[in-house]
Structures are given as structure tokens and as C-alpha cells.
Amino acid sequence: MDLPxxxxxxxxxxxxxxxxxxxxxxxxxxxxxYLTVVERKLIGYMQLRVGPNRVGPRGWLQPIxxxxxxxxxxxxxxxxxxxxxxxxxxxxxIGPALLAWAxxxxxxxxxxxxxxxxxxxxxxxxxLLFLLAVTSFGIYGVIMAxxxxxxxxxxxxxxxAGAQMISYEIAMGFALIGVIxxxxxxxxxxxxxxxxxxxxxxxxxxxxxxxxVFFISGVAETNRLPFDVSEGESExxxxxxxxxxxxxxxxxxxAEYANMILVSILxxxxxxxxxxxxxxxxxxxWIPGPVWLLLxxxxxxxxxxxxxxTFPRFRYDQIMRLGWKVFIPxxxxxxTVIGVANLTPLRAVFH
Amino acid sequence: MxxxxxxxxxxLAIALGVGVIALLLNFLVAPRNPDPEKLxxxxxxxxxxxxxxxxxxxxxxxxxxxxxxxxxxxxxFFPWAVVLDELGATGFVAMAIFLGILVVGFxxxxxxxxxxxx
Amino acid sequence: MAEIRNYTLNFGxxxxxxxxxxxxxxxxxxxxxxxxxxxxxxxxxxxxxxAEHKTYMQALPYFDRLDYVSILPNEHAFCLAVExxxxxxxxxxxxxxxxxxxxxxxxxxxxxWLGAHAMDxxxxxxxxxxxxxxxxxxxxxxxxxxxxxxxxxxxxxxxxRDLPDTMPKYQPSKWHSEADLEEMNAWRxxxxxxxxxxxxxxxxxxxxxxxxxxxxxxxxxxxxVGIGEIPAxxxxxLGFTGPMLRGSGVEWDLRRKQPYAVYDxxxxxxxxxxxxxxxxxxxxxxxxxxxxxxxxRQCVDWLRANPGPxxxxxYKVMPPPRAEMKQSMEALIHHFKLFSEGFHVxxxxxxxxxxxxxxxxxxxxxxxxxxxxYRMKIRAAGFPHMAAMDEMTRGHMLADVVTVMGTMxxxxxxxxx
Numbered sequence: 001m002d003l004p005x006x007x008x009x010x011x012x013x014x015x016x017x018x019x020x021x022x023x024x025x026x027x028x029x030x031x032x033x034y035l036t037v038v039e040r041k042l043i044g045y046m047q048l049r050v051g052p053n054r055v056g057p058r059g060w061l062q063p064i065x066x067x068x069x070x071x072x073x074x075x076x077x078x079x080x081x082x083x084x085x086x087x088x089x090x091x092x093x094i095g096p097a098l099l100a101w102a103x104x105x106x107x108x109x110x111x112x113x114x115x116x117x118x119x120x121x122x123x124x125x126x127x128l129l130f131l132l133a134v135t136s137f138g139i140y141g142v143i144m145a146x147x148x149x150x151x152x153x154x155x156x157x158x159x160x161a162g163a164q165m166i167s168y169e170i171a172m173g174f175a176l177i178g179v180i181x182x183x184x185x186x187x188x189x190x191x192x193x194x195x196x197x198x199x200x201x202x203x204x205x206x207x208x209x210x211x212x213v214f215f216i217s218g219v220a221e222t223n224r225l226p227f228d229v230s231e232g233e234s235e236x237x238x239x240x241x242x243x244x245x246x247x248x249x250x251x252x253x254x255a256e257y258a259n260m261i262l263v264s265i266l267x268x269x270x271x272x273x274x275x276x277x278x279x280x281x282x283x284x285x286w287i288p289g290p291v292w293l294l295l296x297x298x299x300x301x302x303x304x305x306x307x308x309x310t311f312p313r314f315r316y317d318q319i320m321r322l323g324w325k326v327f328i329p330x331x332x333x334x335x336t337v338i339g340v341a342n343l344t345p346l347r348a349v350f351h
Numbered sequence: 352m353x354x355x356x357x358x359x360x361x362x363l364a365i366a367l368g369v370g371v372i373a374l375l376l377n378f379l380v381a382p383r384n385p386d387p388e389k390l391x392x393x394x395x396x397x398x399x400x401x402x403x404x405x406x407x408x409x410x411x412x413x414x415x416x417x418x419x420x421x422x423x424x425x426x427x428f429f430p431w432a433v434v435l436d437e438l439g440a441t442g443f444v445a446m447a448i449f450l451g452i453l454v455v456g457f458x459x460x461x462x463x464x465x466x467x468x469x
Numbered sequence: 470m471a472e473i474r475n476y477t478l479n480f481g482x483x484x485x486x487x488x489x490x491x492x493x494x495x496x497x498x499x500x501x502x503x504x505x506x507x508x509x510x511x512x513x514x515x516x517x518x519x520a521e522h523k524t525y526m527q528a529l530p531y532f533d534r535l536d537y538v539s540i541l542p543n544e545h546a547f548c549l550a551v552e553x554x555x556x557x558x559x560x561x562x563x564x565x566x567x568x569x570x571x572x573x574x575x576x577x578x579x580x581x582w583l584g585a586h587a588m589d590x591x592x593x594x595x596x597x598x599x600x601x602x603x604x605x606x607x608x609x610x611x612x613x614x615x616x617x618x619x620x621x622x623x624x625x626x627x628x629x630r631d632l633p634d635t636m637p638k639y640q641p642s643k644w645h646s647e648a649d650l651e652e653m654n655a656w657r658x659x660x661x662x663x664x665x666x667x668x669x670x671x672x673x674x675x676x677x678x679x680x681x682x683x684x685x686x687x688x689x690x691x692x693x694v695g696i697g698e699i700p701a702x703x704x705x706x707l708g709f710t711g712p713m714l715r716g717s718g719v720e721w722d723l724r725r726k727q728p729y730a731v732y733d734x735x736x737x738x739x740x741x742x743x744x745x746x747x748x749x750x751x752x753x754x755x756x757x758x759x760x761x762x763x764x765x766r767q768c769v770d771w772l773r774a775n776p777g778p779x780x781x782x783x784y785k786v787m788p789p790p791r792a793e794m795k796q797s798m799e800a801l802i803h804h805f806k807l808f809s810e811g812f813h814v815x816x817x818x819x820x821x822x823x824x825x826x827x828x829x830x831x832x833x834x835x836x837x838x839x840x841x842x843y844r845m846k847i848r849a850a851g852f853p854h855m856a857a858m859d860e861m862t863r864g865h866m867l868a869d870v871v872t873v874m875g876t877m878x879x880x881x882x883x884x885x886x
Contacts, residue, residue: 017358021365029369047597071373074381079390080402091370098366102359122358129429130359150404151392152478156500156867159411166418173425180432225591226688234486234589234871242393247377251370312688313591315868316500317467320414324466328421332454335428339443342435396483397492401476410499 020121024101032257033063039305046309070253073246078149081243085148090244090251093141097255100134100262103127105189107275107290118189119290126186128176131266132169135221138255139165142230145252146240157239160316161223161230167323168220174331175214178207179270181338188266192274202273206349209334211271213327215300218263220319222256224304226311227319234313264300265293272296413465424453475503482511486589486871489881493858495870502870505862507855512885520845524811525551525625528842533619535847536883539578540610541570542825543883544623549729549821550834551625554814557786562772563627563779564730569665569768570613570622571730571823572761576672577606578826578878579754579761586751586875587683590692595682602675605668612636612661625812626781632772634660662769669766676758684752693747697861697873700745707860708853711828712753713877717745723824735764747876754878757826786812811840825850827878849883 037052037060044051052059077083105120124130139162146158180186182203183194195202204211220227231239241252268274274296275289314322341347392399431438431446438445460466478495481487490511496504516535520528532543545567552559580599587595607617612633614622622629636657639650656667683689699709704717714721722739724732740756742749780787788807789800814836822831828850837843854877861873 013357014361017361018365021358021362025365025369043594047594048601049597071377072381073377074383075374075377076389077385078392079387080392087374090374091367094370095363095366098369099359099362102362121362123355124359125355132425147404149392150402152394152399152476155404163411163414166422167414170418170421170425173422174428177425177428177432180429181435184433184436186429186433228591229868232591232868234591235868237393237395237485246381247373251373309594310682311592312587312683312686312692313868314688315692315866317866318688318691320466324417325461328457332450336447336450339435339447343440343443394479395481395487395492397479400479 017121021102024121025098028098028101028258028261029254031261032254033067035257035261035301036066037062038301039308042302042305043309046306067250070246070250075246075248076243078151078243080150082148082150085144087248089141089145089148090248090255091141092144093138093255094251094258096134096137096141097258097262100131101258103130103188104262104265104269105192105274106293107288108193109189120189123189124187127188128180128186128191131188132173132176135259135262136166136169138259141252141255142240145244149240149243151243153236153238153242154240157230157232157236157242161240164223164227164230164316164319164323165221167320168217168327171213171323171327171331172217172221174328174335175207175210175217176270178210178331178335178338179203181335181342182207188269192269192276195273196276196280198280199273199278202271202276204271207271207334207338209330211267213331214271215263215267215303217323217327218267219304219307220323222259222263222304224256224260225308226314228313229316229319232313260301260304261297264304265297267300268293268296417460417465420453420456424449480870486874488585488874488879490885491855491874491879491881493870493874495867497867500866502862502865502867505859505870507858509855509881510885512881514886516886517845517847521842524840525814525842526807526811528845529624530619530621533621534882535849535886536578536825536827536830536851536880537618538581538880539574539826540618540620541567541574541622542823542830544621545571545730546821546823546825546830546832547834548623548625549823550819550832551814553819553821554817554834554836555625555786555812557626557781557783559730559781560627560778561731562631562775562777565768565771565775566613566628566632566779567623568730568732568735569765569772570610570620572764572768573606573609573665575761575826576758576765577603579758580606582754582826582875582878583679583751586872586878587689589871589875590689592683592686592689595679598675598679598682602672608637609661609665609668612664624780624787626783626787627779629780631779632661636661636664662773665765666769669762669769672762673759676755680755684755690748692868692872693751693876695744696747696865696869697876698744698746699857699861703860704745707857709828709857710853711825711850712750712757713828713854715740716742716750716753718743723822723829727822729821729823735767737761737764747872750876813838813840814842822848827851827880827883828854830883847883847886849886851877851879851884855879855884 040062041051041059052062055061055065077086102121103124105118107119109116109118142161142165143158146154146161149155179191183191185191185194223230229235231241236242241249244252275293277284277287277292341349427449428446431442435442475496475498478497480493480495482490482492487493492508492511494506494508495502514534516531520531529544529547532547533540535543551557580603584596584599610620611617614620614629636659638654638657639645641647641650645653656664699707699713699717701717701719704714705719709717710721718741720739720741723729724735724737725739737760740753740760742753784800784803785807788804789797793800794804816836816838818833818835820831820833822829829848830850831848833846833848834842835844858873862870865873
């Protein structure tokens with residue numbers, strides 16, 4: 001029996017891809033949901049409280065209850081809002097936040113009876129460039145949300161968020177250039193391979209300034225404390241999403257947390273050797289690579305939460321100053337250092 | 352080559368689909384009881400003085416313009432960084448000149464106060 | 470060229486950082502404040518007028534509800550005014566109790582201020598930490614007066630009752646194991662004085678802990694240094710008092726300059742700032758908490774060594790003991806007259822102040838000889854501070870409005886009265 005050509009050529013691959021994507025997105029959503037519980041629990045313990053402990057055993061069903069509540073809540077559409085833009089904005093927030101995961105590799109290429117298998121949805125050569133392009137789309141969601149709601153708090157918040165996110169994107173981009181200069185590839189998987197060996201081969205040591213700049217810029221990109229002026233609760237109440245409620249709000253929320261995980265996993269991949277164990281010897285190599293990757297991701301997620309419990313909020317102009325006058329010069333200097341070192345015997349340090 | 356982008360296309364549809372389905376579900380199951388007070392723009396409990404869509408501080412736009420310059424710079428850097436090893440000293444010098452010009456511009460902005468906020 | 474307009478923004482009353490019910494109309498030029506116009510009065514309850522229709526003793530609880538963060542100093546000012554007009558002799562032990570509870574209130578107030586201020590600036594953990602310690606002091610309030618917040622404990626002529634010999638203890642429940650309970654009740658085995666002493670041993674370390682989180686924190690410094698600066702001379706002109714004035718470097722403390730109760734016997738220092746910015750005021754208040762602990766410690770030592778009466782024996786202003794009422798007709802009549810008609814205050818007028826945690830809190834009392842005030846005017850410490858809102862925020866950014874509001878330590882109960 002011959003399958004029609006279009007089924008064999010298009011429908012089957014698409015179906016297979018869809019299965020893969022669902023296998024990624026479903027755990028991701030679950031991770032986002034449980035990140036909120038972990039956040040509340042962790043910050044709770046830092047603040048001498050216990051966090052949520054009523055829904056389900058020890059509060060572990062809390063995110064389900066939260067999700068249901070948001071689903072059953074009325075979404076408000078303010079009279080003076082620009083309805084179309086108002087609805088599209090959360091979609092433009094969640095879309096890129098999920099789409100970016102298409103190029104994230106979760107482990108090395110495995111040899112299987114069916115050939116080589118790489119745990120990544122889209123094996124793209126310029127995955128880093130793609131990532132940079134997609135994540136910058138998230139800004140549109142924020143700006144449109146603030147503009148459409150027609151509330152002054154929302155518009156101040158979205159203006160701040162827009163300026164802040166683009167500023168830190170530059171610092172982030174320069175930090176990435178340092179990584180590319182060291183790895184000579186735009187493929188995230190190959191960047192990880194270039195770091196194979198013990199932890200002294202990982203890029204966080206030779207590229208230490210860029211590592212710090214990248215992660216802190218990531219915190220600023222996701223609008224988390226201490227950079228959360230776009231939704232700074234005590235100044236502009238909730239910033240760009242002040243008018244959103246119910247599911248429209250939930251989408252912003254999901255996007256923010258998905259972005260947090262994305263920044264963490266990216267930092268782990270680019271600077272902390274991805275799925276490589278810290279020491280390439282026996283007890284460490286028994287643990288599979290993806291587990292190492294997730295552990296490293298969890299470490300950075302912990303930093304996100306730790307920051308939130310510890311720091312006061314920056315003022316808006318201080319954020320801009322940090323981004324433009326500290327981070328960008330630091331990355332420029334370090335790029336030059338790498339460039340010069342590349343021409344000398346020192347280049348071994350960076351490769 | 353291009354087929355490696357097919358998953359991204361499918362992913363795009365699914366990513367937006369997740370959002371759309373969530374919103375649709377919300378419309379189906381959530382109550383809708385609009386009233387004028389609920390739908391008025393939030394401004395800390397008082398009537399807003401004026402429309403929120405006013406002219407805005409020019410510095411936000413300045414940041415946007417600076418961003419375009421620097422983002423383009425990054426875009427030029429990417430391919431250069433990938434083939435850095437093959438280019439050798441010539442490549443480095445060429446990029447150093449390019450970077451030098453931009454740094455001069457950056458210093459000019461800095462001194463002009465385009466990065467100041469108060 | 471088109472005219473560039475500033476835009477106007479309502480900040481409060483329904484706002485997370487409005488400290489209750491402040492409505493601030495802000496005129497913004499981008500992010501920069503061009504004008505800040507506080508609209509007060511949303512919490513106006515007419516305390517002064519209400520007091521004119523109540524006997525002196527009935528007016529007292531209204532003072533709890535003025536500045537509901539530092540309750541007992543409010544009552545203290547009123548009691549001082551009434552005592553001055555009627556020339557009531559206050560037993561020494563009552564004065565020590567008052568001083569001790571004034572300082573406990575100061576710590577309570579500064580702890581709430583610290584938590585709220587830090588949270589306004591974004592450090593939310595601080596809030597939970599300070600509330601942990603507030604809880605202990607509120608237990609002290611409760612043990613002495615029966616209420617955690619609105620104590621209604623001082624009376625013209627002393628305090629309502631002597632400090633209790635036992636502390637209320639935590640009871641077993643399914644949430645706390647035996648070991649937990651033992652730890653939680655460790656301080657509560659003895660009297661209230663023992664409990665407070667244990668607190669004075671424990672608290673200075675906590676202040677160090679708060680300082681670790683904030684004092685050298687770069688972000689905290691960036692957010693507070695140079696914000697809401699007021700030079701000493703200007704602060705005097707604006708009528709600032711308390712930490713707001715001391716932060717600008719003026720050493721003015723009523724506990725020192727016009728000692729009332731037994732403050733003249735206390736050994737303590739008055740911290741002053743130098744720059745008059747939010748950071749200096751923060752440091753001043755932190756140091757005041759340490760000094761308060763010292764004063765409390767001295768009171769504890771004295772109170773333990775000197776038992777005695779805490780109420781005046783003049784049964785015209787303080788009810789006689791229960792036991793006496795069972796036997797003495799005169800005592801019963803005194804009791805009845807006091808709680809129906811109240812006591813009369815000779816004609817005259819007076820202005821009495823206390824060093825309230827927020828500044829000078831004064832009661833101006835005019836009596837025409839009746840059993841209720843002819844006129845009562847309250848000087849709220851926060852009101853002149855609030856009036857300087859515009860001056861302190863102009864030229865700063867939107868986020869600094871919140872810092873300035875936090876550093877003023879405003880409570881609308883007393884500002885709106």
C-alpha cells in the first residue's frame with residue numbers, strides 16, 4: 001500500500017514534530033507552574049514563613065488551583081482600551097517565550113539504532129541568532145499591552161520595560177559575541193561541545209565578565225527584581241499588565257516564568273558547560289548529561305529567587321546607567337581582550 | 352537545509368495556539384459581568400485626569416535609536432566572530448577599526464549626556 | 470513647535486505604596502516629578518471634635534486611633550495635658566512604666582517603618598523580618614493592657630494596672646510540637662518584665678541583622694542617599710520634628726530638651742544625621758532603636774527593684790480598687806461618679822508634648838472647668854512632614870516619591886485625625 005505523497009512527505013513529519021513539541025511544551029508548562037510554587041516556598045522560608053501549604057499535600061497542588069482560578073476569572077477589557085491590540089499583546093508575549101525553546105538542546109547527540117538523535121526540536125545552525133531574534137519579540141507584547149490598556153501606570157510601565165529590555169539586549173548580545181569568538185560557531189549544541197572536559201574548560205572562567213553580564217542582563221530582560229521597574233509594585237502598581245485579569249494576565253505570567261527558565265538554561269549551556277559533568281571522571285559521568293543541564297538550570301533559577309528575596313529595587317535611571325555605562329563598556333573591553341588574545345599564544349585560554 | 356526550519360514553523364503555530372486556546376477557554380468558562388466602574392481605567396481609585404496616550408519623554412526614543420545602532424553592530428559582529436580564527440590578524444584589525452568608530456560614537460553620546468536620565 | 474505638556478497622575482489612595490489613604494496628585498515630566506500635591510483628609514474622623522463631647526477618660530481611646538502604629542505615646546501626651554491642668558500627682562512607678570512603653574512603642578513604630586520603607590523600595594523580606602519582632606512587643610502590649618494594638622493603657626494619674634506577673638503562653642495545638650512550644654514559651658515563664666528583659670537581650674542582634682541587609686547594600690544606598698534632602702535650616706522652617714529633623718543634623722529631642730516623666734533620669738544618646746537625606750534618616754532611626762533598648766533596660770532594672778503603686782490615690786480621677794468598693798460606700802460613689810460624670814478639670818489651658826517616634830506630638834487642651842474638654846487641638850507629628858512633600862520630591866523621579874513617602878514615616882490616622 002502506498003501512502004499518498006503528501007502524507008509521507010508532509011503530514012507524517014509534521015505529526016512527528018508536533019509530538020516532539022508537545023513533549024517539550026507540556027513539561028515546560030509544568031515546570032513553569034511548579035517554579036511558581038518553588039518560588040513561593042523558597043522565598044517563604046527565606047522570610048520565615050512556610051509558603052503555600054493548603055492545596056494538596058504540603059501545598060504541591062497550588063499551581064493547579066492557581067491555574068484554574070485564573071481560567072475561571074473574568075478577563076477585563078477596559079472601555080477605552082484598544083481591544084484588538086489588547087488581546088494580541090499577551091499572545092505576543094507567550095508566543096516568543098515558547099518559540100525560543102525550539103533551538104534549545106537538552107543533551108549531546110546520542111547514537112541509537114535509528115541513527116543519530118539530538119534532543120532538540122529544530123537542529124538549526126544559527127540557533128543563537130534565532131534565539132536573539134525571537135526573544136526580542138517579547139518586547140512587542142509588553143509595549144502593546146501598555147499602550148492598549150490606556151492607563152497611565154500601564155503606559156509608564158511599558159515605556160520603562162521597552163527601554164530597559166532593549167538596553168540590556170545590547171549587553172546580552174555583546175556577551176554572546178564573546179562566546180561565539182571563543183567557540184567559533186552559532187550553534188548552541190556545538191558551543192556546548194566546545195566546552196567539553198572538566199569545569200576549567202567551561203566558558204565561565206575565561207569569560208567571567210561576560211558570564212556575569214549575561215546572567216544579570218538576563219534578569220533585567222525578564223523584568224525580575226531588582227530590575228522589575230516595569231511592574232514595580234510600589235510605584236506603578238503592576239506596570240504594563242495593570243488592567244489585565246484572568247487568562248490574559250496568566251499568559252503574561254507564564255511568559256515571564258518561561259523566560260526565566262530560558263535565561264537560566266541558556267546561561268548553563270553557554271557558560272557552564274551545558275550537559276557536561278564538572279569533572280570528566282567516574283562518579284560524575286554516571287549521571288546522564290540532561291540531568292546535569294537541569295541541575296545547572298536549577299542553580300540559576302535559584303539565583304533569580306534569591307535576588308528577589310534579598311535586593312531592593314533599582315530606580316529606572318539607575319538601571320539604564322548600569323546597562324549603558326557599566327555593562328556595555330565591560331563587554332566591549334572583554335571582546336577586545338579576546339580578540340587580542342586570539343593573536344597571541346594566550347588564545348588557548350579562550351578555546 | 353530549509354527543512355530544519357520546518358519544526359520552527361510548527362512550533363510557532365503551537366506556541367501561538369497555546370495562547371489562543373487558553374484565551375478561548377477563558378471566554379467560554381469565565382463569567383462576564385461588565386460594569387462601567389469595572390471597565391474604567393485604573394488610576395488609584397480616582398477618575399483619570401486625561402487620556403493616557405500622551406506625548407512621551409523623548410529620552411525613551413533616544414534609547415530606541417541608540418539600540419538600533421548597537422544592535423546592528425552586534426549583527427555585524429556575529430559572522431565575524433564565527434570565522435575569527437580563519438581571518439587572523441587582518442580580520443581583527445578590520446573589526447577593531449569598525450569597533451573603534453563605534454566606540455568614538457559611544458563616547459560622544461556619553462559626553463553629550465544622551466545616557467543621562469535626570 | 471507644539472507645546473510640551475506635563476501629565477498628571479493620581480498616586481493613591483488605592484495604591485500599594487500610599488501608606489493608607491494618601492492621594493497624591495503628581496505632575497510628571499516624563500519620569501521626573503514637576504509637582505507633588507498631597508490631598509489629605511480621606512481618613513478624617515473628627516477626633517478633636519469628638520473629644521469635646523466625651524469625658525476625659527472616654528476621650529483617651531481616640532488617641533490610640535490617631536497614630537495607630539505608636540499608640541501609647543499618643544495617650545501619654547493627652548495624659549500629660551490633663552495631669553498638668555488638674556495637677557495630678559503620678560506615682561513614680563507609673564512614670565517608669567510609661568517611659569518603658571513609650572520606648573517599646575518607638576521600637577514598634579520604627580520596626581513597622583523600616584519594614585514598610587524597605588518594601589516600598591523593593592526589599593520585601595525586610596517587612597517579614599521586622600514583623601517577627603513586632604510580634605514579641607505586641608505580646609508585651611497585650612500582657613500589660615489586654616490589647617495588642619489599641620492598648621488604652623495610660624490614664625490621667627498613672628496607668629490602668631500594674632505589670633502582670635505572668636505572661637500568656639502558647640497553648641498546645643496540632644501545629645506545634647512539645648519541643649516547639651517549649652522554645653516558644655521559653656521567655657514567657659516569668660513576668661512581663663522578664664519577657665521584656667529577654668527582648669532587650671535579643672533585639673540588638675536583630676538590628677545588626679537588618680543593617681546587614683540594608684546599610685551597606687549598594688542598591689539601598691543608591692535609592693536613599695541624596696533623596697529627599699532637607700537642609701537643617703529649611704527643616705526648622707518647615708516645622709519638622711523627630712527623626713526628620715535630627716536626620717538633618719539638628720539635635721532636638723524633647724526627651725532631652727524638655728524632659729517629661731522620668732526621661733531626665735535615663736542614660737541615652739540622641740543620634741543625629743549630617744546630610745538630611747533619606748539614608749541619614751534611616752541611620753538615625755536604626756540608632757534610635759538601639760537607644761530605646763538601652764532605655765527599656767534601665768526601666769526594667771528600676772521596675773524590678775521598686776514595686777509600688779501605679780495609680781494615683783486620688784479617687785476623683787482614678788477608680789478605687791475593687792476590694793475597697795465592696796466595703797466602702799465612699800469608694801462606690803467615687804467609682805460611680807467617675808464612670809458616669811467623669812472628673813472635672815479646672816479652667817485653664819495647656820500644651821503638652823511628647824517625643825513621639827515620628828516627632829513632636831502635642832495636645833493643646835482648653836478646659837472651662839467641665840468634665841470634658843472645651844477645645845482640644847492635636848499637633849500631629851507627621852502633618853508638617855507631609856506638607857513638605859512637594860518640596861522634597863520636586864525634581865526627583867517617580868520612584869523617589871515612594872522613597873520620600875517612606876522616609877517621612879507617615880501614618881494617616883494622625884495626619885487626617
